[in-house]
Amino acid sequence: MGPDGSRSSAQTYTEGRNVSERADMRREEQHYDPQALQVKWGRRWEELDPFRAADDPADTREKRYMLDMFSYPSGDLHMGHAEAFGIGDVVARYWVQKGYNVLHPVGWDSFGLPAENAAIKRNAHPAEWTYANIETQAASFKRYGVSFDWSTRLHTSDASYYRWTQWLFLRFFERGLAYRKGGLVNWCPNDQTVLANEQVVGGRCERCGAEVVRRELTQWYFKITEYADRLLEDMTQLEGGWPERVLSMQRNWIGRSEGADVDFVIEGRDEPVTVYTTRPDTLYGATFFVVAPDAPLAEEIVSDGQRAAFEAYRAEVAKLSDIDRLSTDKEKTGVFLGRYAINPVNGERMPVWAADYVLSDYGHGAIMAVPAHDQRDLDFARAFDLPVRVVVHTGMADPGETGVATSGDGEMVNSGPLDGLDKTSAIRRIIEILSERGTGKATVNFRLRDWLLSRQRFWGCPIPIIHCVDCGEVPVPDEQLPVTLPDLRGEALAPKGVSPLASAADWVEVACPKCGGPARRDTDTMDTFVDSSWYYLRYVDPDYEGGPFDVEKVRQWGPIDQYVGGVEHAILHLLYSRFFTKVLHDMGMVDFTEPFTRLLNQGQVINQGKAMSKSLGNGVDLGQQIDAFGVDAVRLTMIFAGPPEDDIDWADVSPAASQKFLARAFRVMTDAGAASAPGADFATGDLELRRIVHRTVDEVTKLVETHRFNVAVARMMELTSAARKAIDSGPGAADPAVREAAEALAVMLSLVAPYTAEEGWERLGHQASVARAGWPVAEAGLLVEEAVTCVVQVAGKVRDRLEVSPEISEDDLRALALASEKVQGFLSGAPRKVIVRAPKLVNIVP
RNA sequence: GCCCCCGUAGCCCAAUGGCAGAGGCAUACCCCUUAAAAGGGUCGAGGUGCGGGUUCGAAUCCCGCCGGGGGCACCA
Numbered sequence: 001m002g003p004d005g006s007r008s009s010a011q012t013y014t015e016g017r018n019v020s021e022r023a024d025m026r027r028e029e030q031h032y033d034p035q036a037l038q039v040k041w042g043r044r045w046e047e048l049d050p051f052r053a054a055d056d057p058a059d060t061r062e063k064r065y066m067l068d069m070f071s072y073p074s075g076d077l078h079m080g081h082a083e084a085f086g087i088g089d090v091v092a093r094y095w096v097q098k099g100y101n102v103l104h105p106v107g108w109d110s111f112g113l114p115a116e117n118a119a120i121k122r123n124a125h126p127a128e129w130t131y132a133n134i135e136t137q138a139a140s141f142k143r144y145g146v147s148f149d150w151s152t153r154l155h156t157s158d159a160s161y162y163r164w165t166q167w168l169f170l171r172f173f174e175r176g177l178a179y180r181k182g183g184l185v186n187w188c189p190n191d192q193t194v195l196a197n198e199q200v201v202g203g204r205c206e207r208c209g210a211e212v213v214r215r216e217l218t219q220w221y222f223k224i225t226e227y228a229d230r231l232l233e234d235m236t237q238l239e240g241g242w243p244e245r246v247l248s249m250q251r252n253w254i255g256r257s258e259g260a261d262v263d264f265v266i267e268g269r270d271e272p273v274t275v276y277t278t279r280p281d282t283l284y285g286a287t288f289f290v291v292a293p294d295a296p297l298a299e300e301i302v303s304d305g306q307r308a309a310f311e312a313y314r315a316e317v318a319k320l321s322d323i324d325r326l327s328t329d330k331e332k333t334g335v336f337l338g339r340y341a342i343n344p345v346n347g348e349r350m351p352v353w354a355a356d357y358v359l360s361d362y363g364h365g366a367i368m369a370v371p372a373h374d375q376r377d378l379d380f381a382r383a384f385d386l387p388v389r390v391v392v393h394t395g396m397a398d399p400g401e402t403g404v405a406t407s408g409d410g411e412m413v414n415s416g417p418l419d420g421l422d423k424t425s426a427i428r429r430i431i432e433i434l435s436e437r438g439t440g441k442a443t444v445n446f447r448l449r450d451w452l453l454s455r456q457r458f459w460g461c462p463i464p465i466i467h468c469v470d471c472g473e474v475p476v477p478d479e480q481l482p483v484t485l486p487d488l489r490g491e492a493l494a495p496k497g498v499s500p501l502a503s504a505a506d507w508v509e510v511a512c513p514k515c516g517g518p519a520r521r522d523t524d525t526m527d528t529f530v531d532s533s534w535y536y537l538r539y540v541d542p543d544y545e546g547g548p549f550d551v552e553k554v555r556q557w558g559p560i561d562q563y564v565g566g567v568e569h570a571i572l573h574l575l576y577s578r579f580f581t582k583v584l585h586d587m588g589m590v591d592f593t594e595p596f597t598r599l600l601n602q603g604q605v606i607n608q609g610k611a612m613s614k615s616l617g618n619g620v621d622l623g624q625q626i627d628a629f630g631v632d633a634v635r636l637t638m639i640f641a642g643p644p645e646d647d648i649d650w651a652d653v654s655p656a657a658s659q660k661f662l663a664r665a666f667r668v669m670t671d672a673g674a675a676s677a678p679g680a681d682f683a684t685g686d687l688e689l690r691r692i693v694h695r696t697v698d699e700v701t702k703l704v705e706t707h708r709f710n711v712a713v714a715r716m717m718e719l720t721s722a723a724r725k726a727i728d729s730g731p732g733a734a735d736p737a738v739r740e741a742a743e744a745l746a747v748m749l750s751l752v753a754p755y756t757a758e759e760g761w762e763r764l765g766h767q768a769s770v771a772r773a774g775w776p777v778a779e780a781g782l783l784v785e786e787a788v789t790c791v792v793q794v795a796g797k798v799r800d801r802l803e804v805s806p807e808i809s810e811d812d813l814r815a816l817a818l819a820s821e822k823v824q825g826f827l828s829g830a831p832r833k834v835i836v837r838a839p840k841l842v843n844i845v846p
Numbered sequence: 847g848c849c850c851c852c853g854u855a856g857c858c859c860a861a862u863g864g865c866a867g868a869g870g871c872a873u874a875c876c877c878c879u880u881a882a883a884a885g886g887g888u889c890g891a892g893g894u895g896c897g898g899g900u901u902c903g904a905a906u907c908c909c910g911c912c913g914g915g916g917g918c919a920c921c922a
Contacts, residue, residue, distance in 0.1 A: 245916075248850055252918045259922080277922060290922090330920080357920040367922045375847090376920050447921050570917085640870070642859060652858050654871055661870085664885090711860065714869035721869095728886080791865050796903050798865055835902055841864050845902045 032663035034630025037755040041768075042143065044758075050769040051096065051147040053103040057556075064100040065557050066092040067536055067596075069565025069573070070107045073133035074114050077140040079605040079612065079622050080566075083648065085146050086638045086752075087602050087709070088564040092147050093751045094704050097775040103557050105152030105539035106141065108134050111162075111528045113191060113207065116459040116493050123490035126459040130157060140623075144631055145754045147771065154542040156531035157459070161538065163482035164548035165531055166464040168580075170475045172222060173465070177583060178453075180473065182218040183361065184294050184318070185452060192495030193456040194219055196527060197449050198253075198572045206572075214318060220463060220524065221450040224579045228254055228446040231578055234593055241598040243645065246570045253571045255447025260431050262368065262440040264289065264341040266301055266352065273297060273341070276363030276445050279373060280434070281426035284415035285391035286350060286368040287381070289341040290334070293317050293354040295365035301352065303338025310335050310354060317356045332357060332380040343368075344439045345430075346416065355380060363445055375405040391415045392423070451576065453527045458485070458493045458500040460525030468512035468519035477513050483521070499523040532573055533580040536560055536595060551589055563596040566604075574599070600707060603647035605638075620650050632753035633659035639752050640713040661717055662756045665745055668723045669760030672742035675733035678765045685737025686730060691782050692722045693741045698778035700748050709752070716748055739764070744776045792817045793843040794826040810836045817842040 054061070068088040071081060092104040115126035122129070134155060141148065154161055172178040186195045190210035194217060199206040224231075232254050235247055259278035266273055275289075291298045293314045302310045313335040324330070334355030341350050350368075357376055358367050371381035371388045378399055381388055388400035394410035396402075409423040417433065418426045434440025454463065462483045464476040476483055486507035493500050501523040502508060512519035538544070540553040559581075565573075574596070581595040604611065607618040625634050636658040641648040682690065696719040703712035723741040727733045743764055750757035750770045761770035784806050790813065792800040800822040804813060814836050817823060823844065833845040 245850065249917055252849075255918080255921065257921075275922080279922080332920085355920095357922090359921065362921045369922085374922070376922075379920090445921080447918090567916090640858095646859090649858080652871080654858095657871065660885095667885090708860095710858095711869080714860075717869055724886085789865085793865085793903075796864095801865085833902060835864090837864065841903090843864075843902055 032659075032666045032756075034632055034659065034662070034755065035627075037759050038143065038145075038631055041755050041758050042145075044768055045145075046142075048769050049150075050771045051092075051102070051104060051149050052151060053149045054101050055553075059101055061099060061101040063557055064092075064095040064102045064562075065560045066095060066102060066104045066562050067539075067560045067564070068106075069563070069569065070109050070532070070535060071137060072109045072112060072114075073130055073137055075133055076136050077144065077622055079620055079625075079650070081137075082144065082622050082634060083605050083638045084564060084566065084602045085141070085144065086635045087600065087644045088562075089146050089635075090639060090704065090709055090751045091562050091564070091600075091707075093754070093771060094775070096147065096771060097747060097750070097773065099774065103152070103539070104147055104149055105154075105536075106138075106146070106148035106150060107152070107154040107535060107539065107542070108137070108156065109528065109532050109535070110134060110155040110157040111460045111525075111531055113457060113459065116457060119459075119489060120491065120493050125487070125489040126493070127157065130459075131155075143626070144635070147754075152539045152542055154535065154538055156461075156528070156535060159482045159484050160543070161535075162461040162531065164538070165461045165526065165534070166476070166481050166483060167478060168534060168548055169461075169526065169530070170464060170478065170481075171587060172583065173473075173475055175583070175587075177223045177226065178220060179223065180218055180220050182216065184214045185217050185219055186212045187215040187217075188212055191457070192497055194452055194454060196452045196529075198451070198575065199527075214320070216318070219452050219454040220522075220526075221452050222579070224451045224576075225446060225448055227579050227582050228256070228448045229444075230582055230593075231448075231575065232256055234578070234582075237594050238596075238599075242596075243567075243599065243601055246567065246574065246599060246601065249570045250575060253448060253575065257445050257447075259443060259445060260427075260434065260440055261364075261443045262344065262434060264344060264368065267340045267342065267349070269301060272439070273366055274364045275366050275368050276443065277368060279370065279427075280430045280440070281412065281415075281418065281421075281423055282370040282373045282391050283343070283345050283368070283430055284418065285370040285372050285389050286343055286348075287371060287387045287389055288369045289350045289352045290355050290358045290367050290369050290377075290380070291337065291352060292358040292360035292365040293335075293356055295360040297366060298337065298354045301337060301339050302354070306336060306338035310337060313354065320356075332376075332383045334380065334384065336384075341368075344434070344437070351386070353380075353384070361449055362447070371405065372399045373405055373407055375407070378403065378405040389414060391418075451527075451579075453530055454524040455527055456497065456499045457495070457525055458488060460528055461531060462501065463522040463524055463526060465522040466510055466512060466519045467522060468515060468517060470517055471512055471514040471519075474512055474514050474519070480513070499525065501525070529573055529576050533576045534584070536577075537584075537590070547589075549589075554590055558590060559592045559594060560596045562598045562600065564600045564602060567601040570601075600644060602644050603642075605648045605650060607649065608651045609649060625655060629655040629659045630662075630755070632662055632756045636662065636713065636752050639709045642710050644707055644709060661720070662753055664724065665716070665720045665749060665753075666756050666760055668720055668727065668738075669742045669746055670763050671727050671733045672723070672738045673760070673763035673765055676736065676739045678739075680736040680739050682736045682740040685740055686726060686735050687737075689722060689726045689730065689735070689737040689741055691785070692719060693737065693744050694778045694782035697744055697748070697776045698783055701775070701778070704751065712748075713752060716745060719745055719748075743773075746770050747773050747776055788839050790817070790839055791841050792820060792823055793841070794823060795846060796843065799823050799826055804839050806839050808839045810838045813838045813842060817844065 068085055092102055095102045110130050115130045118129040119126040169178055186200050188195050188205040188210050190208045200212050203212055205212055257278055259276055260280035261274050261276055263272040263274050334353045337352045337354055339352045341352050343350060369377040371378040372390045373392055391414050392410045393413050394406040394408045396406040399405050412418040412421045412426045418429055431442050464483045466474045468474050486504035488500055508521050510519055510521055537549040537554050540557050541550040544550045577595055582593055584590045585593050607620055610616055612619045633655045637653050637655045641653045696715050700712045700715050723738055726738050746757045746761045757770045758768055787803045788806050790802040790804045791798050800820045802816055814834055827846050831844045831846050835843040
């Protein structure tokens with residue numbers, strides 16, 4: 001209370017009561033009850049709807065698009081959601097406070113296997129489980145206080161959404177970017193469906209962990225390889241905005257390599273066969289030729305005498321799981337095909353083998369083998385007693401003797417016109433020679449494979465294609481979209497190796513849209529990563545009927561300014577989404593080429609050093625944490641635990657301590673609110689506290705912008721302590737600086753602890769919502785100290801401290817430092833060198 | 847095998863070329879209290895994984911090693 005006896009509301013209504021009653025009320029008033037705040041403000045926010053993005057074209061504010069990777073509705077929200085969405089919310093709320101027009105949408109990635117498995121178990125429809133879970137999560141998101149614009153809400157399993165997923169598929173189909181082909185594919189025996197390469201991790205199904213096997217199947221693919229170079233090139237746009245780790249993972253995955261295509265004539269075959277090599281310089285060292293056993297070429301050229309052996313080998317290879325196939329210490333296997341290839345540079349006859357260490361879907365499915373300089377070729381040569389010829393003198397021992405291939409640089413030998421050259425020149429020269437003769441050229445290859453998108457499961461987006469005996473693959477006409485799922489439930493969904501859709505005869509059998517003849521719908525559904533490849537575009541107007549998204553609104557809102565989500569999608573979703581964006585760009589539908597300008601990967605929430613799991617029994621339930629400590633304390637704990645990308649070990653943090661801090665902050669706001677009214681002239685406030693307030697605002701602003709939220713919270717804690725001290729043993733609660741501190745605290749705290757901040761803001765005499773109060777601005781004049789401590793070092797050791805003006809000149813400071821008696825005691829004669837970093841440091845080198 | 851990231855107090859973490867310590871947990875102690883709780887406050891502790899180097903000055907930059915984590919890996 002002010003020395004002039006100024007009246008606060010608290011003072012007024014406690015008048016006439018005795019001291020002990022007043023103390024009780026005061027305690028009551030100051031009691032921090034997070035659960036009560038959640039009820040009170042949850043209701044009020046529903047009415048206020050403070051996070052609705054402005055759709056007004058006349059709105060001239062700068063836009064910001066904050067996107068969280070949307071949720072899969074597997075059940076209620078868990079600790080991981082709390083972490084990820086808590087981080088995204090800090091960014092979104094900060095931007096709202098800064099006055100940007102912010103889009104922060106919410107939706108669900110609601111197609112997918114778990115719903116189907118639950119439906120089989122409960123003899124129900126996957127939609128029942130899915131939409132029930134969505135409602136649960138929606139309620140939890142609201143309780144958690146996430147600043148979503150709920151008008152953007154979408155679910156990828158709604159027909160109104162997947163209609164457009166199908167529409168996009170058809171556009172890809174028209175452009176030749178969606179096509180069907182046969183070949184060996186990854187098959188998950190547990191989930192009973194094929195998988196994309198990206199969904200196989202270490203030979204296991206990324207979802208369920210089962211060992212993946214290979215099957216020969218005809219499937220739909222997206223031609224992502226056509227965009228390989230652009231997916232790589234455009235990463236320069238993302239540098240600085242994305243974690244380096246994710247960029248390097250994507251680079252690895254795309255796997256660009258430079259080399260040459262070389263044509264080899266196969267005896268008895270008209271067309272030459274092309275191979276890809278990164279070491280064309282070693283062409284003279286090629287001593288045999290290898291074809292992938294599952295490549296059509298092998299089948300074609302195998303001699304009659306070797307056919308039986310080849311067929312047996314191929315069957316054996318097909319049976320291998322990825323885990324067996326990829327095991328690094330696996331013995332080389334293969335079979336001679338009874339044919340010879342001719343080395344184009346020296347005319348040598350080289351035996352042609354089939355071996356599974358050559359992959360049919362990389363390069364051309366065939367290689368020239370140079371055992372001396374490639375370890376794999378050498379292993380094979382030694383296993384089958386094939387010749388080894390050194391063509392690069394590397395100074396290492398003979399690979400034929402040691403079994404260690406020499407892949408390094410050196411002088412070329414046994415290589416005709418290349419003799420004497422080094423590796424780089426030899427590569428250049430041999431490519432010239434081959435180009436002149438028309439038997440080779442420089443090329444680039446990628447490790448990336450086309451995206452296999454068919455899935456033999458029910459709860460996904462049907463592929464809008466009709467197979468007609470006469471017309472082939474016929475797209476479902478746009479006006480007939482969506483192709484909705486038939487009503488299958490329970491046992492009808494049980495996996496049986498073909499899509500459950502195939503058993504819905506009424507649904508499958510249709511007239512061909514082209515010729516009207518009998519035809520069948522494609523019975524596979526799309527990989528759910530297709531659904532999530534474009535959802536961020538639909539958010540700008542989820543009810544839009546004129547196309548998958550409103551092109552004009554996407555122009556206004558796109559691209560995403562900040563994307564937040566787990567690193568587990570480093571190659572999956574993020575690569576696919578980037579691909580979609582580029583195709584849509586080429587279609588003229590979006591004007592940017594990268595969807596996510598900045599990416600933040602939050603860490604995981606673990607417990608006692610391990611991922612939470614049922615089997616370990618170390619799970620922590622989000623709902624229970626909230627019941628025990630309140631939403632704000634849980635959010636604060638997540639944010640304060642450490643840098644956002646680090647894992648949080650729940651055993652190392654203390655939500656109880658977070659709650660304690662919030663109660664402290666709350667009391668500061670309550671005390672300030674009781675002692676003064678809004679509109680105080682801060683300039684008349686206590687200068688020392690004001691400096692702390694403005695320094696804190698300045699630092700917190702920078703820290704939030706650089707995503708160092710944990711440090712920002714630490715600064716808020718300091719501010720709270722400083723304000724507490726000012727109230728208790730400083731200028732008192734009524735000082736305008738205390739109000740200034742409390743108001744700044746309320747606004748800054750609203751990013752992390754919205755309920756506490758809102759109640760505090762109200763107690764400070766303001767109208768809700770604090771979320772739109774506006775970010776405080778630090779006054780430059782209050783950031784400079786009156787005096788700073790300058791450290792004076794002699795030979796790097798601190799010998800004196802000087803109180804100086806922050807504006808002191810270098811010369812003045814040097815003179816001052818040299819004049820110091822303490823310093824003089826360590827000097828004999830003139831110093832050799834004096835380094836001055838005004839105003840904080842002087843280092844004297846004697 | 848190749849590539850990337852990280853090692854700071856008992857613990858979580860600040861400090862990105864300038865006094866090693868902002869914040870928190872835990873511990874100990876003090877004030878408040880009849881007492882406890884709640885609340886308020888104070889202290890201690892490491893010389894930055896190890897070894898070199900650059901520099902007036904290194905947790906920070908460079909090299910090597912040790913430890914931990916991650917990615918790619920029969921991709922020609």
